[in-house]
Amino acid sequence: MTIHxxxxxxxxxxxxxxxxxxxxxxxxxxxxxxxxxxxxxxxxGCGKTRFVSHMAARLGLPLATVSCHDDLxxxxxxxxxxxxxxxxxxxxxxxxxxxxxxGICYLDEIVEARKDVAVVLHPLTDDRRIxxxxxxxxxxxxxxxxxxxxxxxxGYQNIxxxxxxxxxQRFVAIxxxxxxxxxxxxxxxxxxxxxxxxVAPLVDLAWKFRALKGQDLEEGVSTRLLVYCxxxxxxxxxxxxxxxxxxxxPLSDEADVRAALxxxxxxxxx
Numbered sequence: 001m002t003i004h005x006x007x008x009x010x011x012x013x014x015x016x017x018x019x020x021x022x023x024x025x026x027x028x029x030x031x032x033x034x035x036x037x038x039x040x041x042x043x044x045g046c047g048k049t050r051f052v053s054h055m056a057a058r059l060g061l062p063l064a065t066v067s068c069h070d071d072l073x074x075x076x077x078x079x080x081x082x083x084x085x086x087x088x089x090x091x092x093x094x095x096x097x098x099x100x101x102x103g104i105c106y107l108d109e110i111v112e113a114r115k116d117v118a119v120v121l122h123p124l125t126d127d128r129r130i131x132x133x134x135x136x137x138x139x140x141x142x143x144x145x146x147x148x149x150x151x152x153x154x155g156y157q158n159i160x161x162x163x164x165x166x167x168x169q170r171f172v173a174i175x176x177x178x179x180x181x182x183x184x185x186x187x188x189x190x191x192x193x194x195x196x197x198x199v200a201p202l203v204d205l206a207w208k209f210r211a212l213k214g215q216d217l218e219e220g221v222s223t224r225l226l227v228y229c230x231x232x233x234x235x236x237x238x239x240x241x242x243x244x245x246x247x248x249x250p251l252s253d254e255a256d257v258r259a260a261l262x263x264x265x266x267x268x269x270x
C-alpha cells in the first residue's frame with residue numbers, strides 16, 4: 001500500500017466536515033506515517049469520531065469503526081470459526097481485516113470492552129506490530145498502511161472501567177474538548193441549518209449545563225446534542241420544546257434534576 005505523506009484533501013472524496021481545535025490533524029497524519037497507534041481522549045459528543053472519519057477520508061484510507069460495549073470480546077475483533085453450509089470456516093473480525101488489508105481500525109470507547117481486548121491490542125501497539133491469531137495459528141504483520149486508533153472518555157470512568165497505564169503508554173494521545181463558543185456556534189449552525197443568531201443561546205445554555213458536570217450531572221451537553229436541538233428548531237419546533245427533548249431529557253432520568261435544568265433553560269431561551 002502506498003503511504004501518502006501529505007494530508008491534502010482529494011477532490012473526488014467526500015470528506016466529513018471537521019473544525020480543528022489545534023494541531024491534531026498534523027499529529028494524526030504524522031502518527032500514521034510513522035506507524036504509531038493513537039489514543040483520543042475527550043467527553044462524549046465532542047467530535048472524536050468525526051475527527052477520525054475526517055482524517056481517514058483526507059488520507060484516502062479505509063476505515064473500520066467498532067463501537068465497544070460490555071460484551072465485546074477479543075474474538076469479536078479478531079474473528080472466529082463459524083458453520084457455513086456444513087463446513088467450519090474462519091471468519092475475520094474487523095481488526096483482522098484491517099491488519100490484513102491496511103487502513104484504520106477505530107475502537108470507540110475502548111474501556112467499555114472486556115479486558116481480553118487489551119491483551120490482543122498490545123502486540124499491535126509496540127515495535128512488533130503483529131496480530132497473533134491463536135485459533136488459526138497465524139501471526140499477521142501489520143502493513144505500513146495500517147493504523148490503530150482508540151478513544152475513551154476519561155471523565156466517565158470508574159475504578160472498574162479505567163484504561164490501565166500500561167495500555168495508555170502504548171499510544172500517542174490527543175486530548176479533545178468542546179470547541180470555543182464562537183466556533184461551536186458556527187459548527188452547530190452549519191450542521192443544522194439554523195442561523196447563528198438562534199444557535200448562540202443554545203450554546204450558551206449548553207455551557208451552563210456543562211458547568212454542572214460532576215455535581216448534578218454525570219455528563220454535560222455534547223455538541224452532538226446541540227446539533228440535534230438546532231435541527232428540531234430549524235424544523236419548526238418551539239425552542240423550549242426542542243431544548244427539553246434534545247438537551248434536558250437525555251442528560252438525566254431524575255425528575256428534580258430535569259426540573260432544575262428546565263429553570264436554567266427558561267432563563268436563557270426565549
